[in-house]
Amino acid sequence: MRTRSWRVVRAALAVAVSLSLVAAGSSAAQEPGQVTGLSAVQGEGFTTLGWTPVEGATDYQVERTPVDASDQPTGPARIVGLWEPTRTVRPDAPTFADSGFVLGQRFSWRVRARVGTEVQPFSAPVVGTTRAQWGSGPGAASLRTQFEQTNGASFTSDVNEYAYTAAIDAASARVRVVEIGRTLQGRPINMFIFRAPSPLPSAERISQTPTVLIQCNVHGDEPSMREACLILARELAFTDDTHLLDIMSRANVLIIPTLNGDGRALNTRGSSTGQDLNRDHSLLREPETKAFAAMLRDYTPDVAVDGHNGDAEDLPVLGPRHLNVHRPVYSELKNGLIESRIYNAAAAAGWFAGPYSNGGASQETILRNTFGLKSVLGILSENREAPGPTRPGATAPENQNRRTYGQLWLAKGMLDYHRDNLGEIQQLIAGSIAFQRSNQGPVYFRGAYPWPVFPPLLSAPDVDAPTPELTLEDPPCGYFLTEAQFSGARPEGTVERRLRLHGIAVERASGSIGLGPGYLVRMDQRLRGLIAPLLDGQAVEPMVAGVRLQECGKSG
Helix, strand or coil: CCCCCCCCCHHHHHHHHHHHHHHHCCCCCCCCCCCEEEEEEECCCEEEEEEECCCCCCEEEEEEEEECCCCCECCCCEEEEEECHHHCCCCCCCEEEEECCCCCCEEEEEEEEEECCEEEEECCCEEEECCCCCCCCCCHHHCCCHHHHCCCCCCCCHHHHHHHHHHHHHHCCCEEEEEEEECCCCCEEEEEEECCCCCCCCHHHHHCCCEEEEECCCCCCCCHHHHHHHHHHHHHHHCCCHHHHHHHHHCEEEEECCCCHHHHHHCCCCCCCCCCHHHCCCCCCCHHHHHHHHHHHHHCCCEEEEECCCCCCCEEEECCCECCCCHHHHHHHHHHHHHHHHHHHHHHHCCCEEECCCCCCCCCCCHHHHHHHCCCEEEEECCCCCCCCCCCCCCHHHHHHHHHHHHHHHHHHHHHHHHHCHHHHHHHHHHHHHHHHHCCCCEECCCECCCCCCCCCCCCCCCCCCCHHHEECCCCCEEEEEHHHHHCCCCCCCHHHHHHHHCCCCEECCHHHCCCCEEEEECCCCCHHHHHHHHECCCCCCCCCEEEECCCCCCC
16 A cells, blocks of 8 residues: 655754754864764654764664753763664664653753774764743643653553543533443543544444554553553644644544553453453453444444554564455565554654564454454554663653653554545455455465565564464354354353453344354354354353354345
């Protein structure tokens, strides 16, 4: 698919290079090995530093010094960054996203190359004032989350989140907040619905129009995207930025800040029962995942992001890999979005991006795979929890700010991706639905599309090759379920209810099947890729072991 460039800082960097040289008083005479052309462009929650490469440099150190309005130091200089060419798709164009500072402060930056163990001279400094937190002046735009109020020292509590959400809902005509469900302990699962000038009145209307979804917090101890989502919600509600207004005039934006409210309150990965909710998007054993599945069924977003924290880079990302996902959907997300658009935009902005490398390649229970199986162009977004080698010495609040604003950058980029490529995205979705309904080709219980290392990035997704015992070369036309299997009571809820929450169609079995009274789930429907993993006794994690049918009779 053709994709346009992300809203990156390339043009601003080009201007800033010349301005910074003048501001820093650099001259033609440079010391050997000294970095030249240093520029600083202020982004939201980060500063993009760019410079001219030094021949033979193996890496670069980034120094930051707080300064006053007269550009005099107010604190010690610190090495806050390490730029390594092996971590980016643009080793010939070094840029570094410095982040973690208190927003609105003023700094001086310098960069120096290292050639092996030899440290080269620092560049001339460049000075700039970072952007303050978004929203100022009287009124609701000046709302702040607990995270923002403490400059990343504490995360937003559930009580603070609910008050913040209600305040935005009451103050902006562009937003409607709906409760899509409740956690096991009774916490509301809220969803922001944004549209300019005002939200559409129903899920049905929203489903009929372009829609982007951001799921912000399914693992309770991974709250960075949640904090980014709450900041983004305030911006969408009150911004006068023509670009964001244009996005909201063309599409609905759905934001679920906290799916796992119980886990967030406990600061645990799982829910209050210990269940990893990101391993429950197919089986739907928990109230949180039931609510989310019903939302997907009713609102049918085109593009989605599933936010997490983990792995080895600033922004590890990954698309669906389950082999039941329509190949063009997998290919676009891998090649067109992630390895082209996101990697290149991240390199221009100064973030280290790469493929997420930890497990779950083909589990239909994981949301990024469930998205693909439901013909949604969805990706997983992670980020490194610890400062790591590229951001030495960062304190906990500094690190939390880096993680949150990196996720905010990615979320906004996904809004751009949807707007820029809507026609092609809709064609991919239509093709995926038609493919699933055709019931042609093998069905896989497990097995992943390949995701080889993209040179020169370091992290490598795991390999999960299909095996004969987990493959149906000749898929059945459907599955027969007995009355007891379909509607019998179970602790996690009846199969009938959970299939309905997914949106899987079920009909009474006709007498021609010859298996007695029961129910027929045909394969030739939109969620074909999920049906066999849920209803086949050979599957890895089925809901129930139905009977494979090679003859299903006519519908109706």
